[in-house]
Amino acid sequence: MPQRTVTVGSRSGLHARPASLFVQAAAKQPVKVTVARDGQPPVDARSLLSVLALGAQHGDTVVLAAEGDGAETAIEELAALIAADLDAKE
């Protein structure tokens, strides 16, 4: 199954605006993408509450995974969002 490890780039962590943008982007993907933190069970990337509950701070790493047609592209697009500093875009 395609997966990728990414470091959270937003200063406030995967929270507020960065988390909302990430979840909205995940909902647009043709495949279900999951996100997980160090060995914890993966959660649905379309679930804002689950993503917030990861408590991922700036500099933490998360693992994205997906399966099926378009999985690679979906992971790539979402990984770019996690790595970017989304707080900087006002």
Place this chain on the structure above:
Amino acid sequence: MTALMTGIGVGSGSAAGPVARMAPPPALPAPRTVAGAEAAAEAAAVRAALCQVAADMEQRAAAAAGAAAEVLCAQALMAADPTLADRAAALVLDGTDGPHALAAAFGEFRAGLEAAGGYFAERVADLDDLRDRSVARLLGLPMPGLPDPGHPYVLVADDLAPADTALLDPATVLALVTQRGGPTSHTAILAKILGLPAVVGCQDAERLTDGRPVLVDGAAGTVEADPRPETVAEAAAREERRRRQAARTRGPGRTSDGHPVKLLVNLGALHELPAAAAADSEGVGLFRTEFLYLDRAQAPSLEEQTAAYREVFTAFAGRRVVVRTLDAGADKPLPFATAPDEQNPALGIRGLRTATRDPELLRTQLAAIAKAAEGSTAEVWVMAPMVSVPEEAADFAAAARAHGLRTAGAMVEVPAAALRAGAVARSCEFLSIGTNDLAQYAFAADRTLGSLAALLDPWQPALLDLIRMAAQAGERHGRPVGVCGEAAADPALALVLTGLGVTSLSAAPSCLGEVRAALAAHTLDDCRRLADRALAAPDAATARAEVLATLG
């Protein structure tokens, strides 16, 4: 048929309009077991309720702007969360009824956010709001939170919390009426900030239903249901005269014979800053800093505080800004500053006392204020809340000086500080009397209890005695003495305070015009005579009546 209801009036204006009630959060019905076909229907209803709430939040987000819109957007995403809906539906299919399934599913995510801590834990209030809305949708109950009838309205509620009122739009809310609350409750303070007439502690308000026309008179403390059109027209004409009169005098506060009384504004949040800075005032007499600390798991950083203070000092360039250091505890508990096990929080570790237990909180705050004051032309003063003995004032002033803040003062809110005001005044640079807490402690009357409102009346002669002690001590030692409680907002009482020797008055921006006009119409000797009359009265009602009679 007109009906007259009475309560405690706030402000001196009046307004008429239709009632819109704020519904309380829905209560969960008794649990029941759902089974078979009913469970499938109930699960579908639960999903539909969540979808509707998500749509409501999206609609509200589209109508809002800035930070408020962002919060509402995030709430819409939370309500539309597929994992949340799946969990609630699964609980229903296991036999739980819809409302309890929703409450349980929200509860699980709430625990998850709390466990994540920090910023993440600060979202639990949003989640609680969504839970209440979803349950109300499912049960067909009125939506909790501020009403949105699509036209201006008189807001009627059991009571208002700071969280409810942050979203309140003065363009659509004409007046406030609450069943509970006293003259110094959050509702009363908010009404003054927004310049809205209000009647609090109005027990009959429970009879007011949505759409019923009412006339709210803040000066008289009355709510008239189904008023006659002539009555409404008279009130509107009176209101117009009052506004014109308040707008007539401008500039620094002074009596007709030129005795200066500084007129300052109270400031409690950055969103109030534009209106506060635009008001005709000589600065900020009370800058409450709690807003920086509320709804958080940890204290704000030095940088964050510095940025907020700098914003205020810039808006008030060339004017005075009196910053009150953190006043946590009692009605404003903070997870990192308040002990959870106090039997009597109003008499516990609050105000300056939190600095004894956690010196770092005060040190960081003073450092941030000093840093923000660097290079600013604002005249920055700092003062400590809840000073009880002179030594505390001296320690605070020394700590402020160590950070380069030269003008440090003490609030007089504890009767002991008023009784020993001379020694307190000698220990620092100025005094500021917080009449709300001073009344609460002098009369042993909880300021949040509407039923004790009579004891908390700022016209109480015993309270005026304590104010006079502090004012005279300040005069003897050459220290300014301000008043920054609700008392300063009443034009007649402002004259009495001036007569007692108070040198500055700080109130909500919307109240200053009337206070300025009253001062400009009287000499200092007039004020002293009014003060003598009030002090000689046997009770608050007589004091007020005699002063108003003298003023004609």
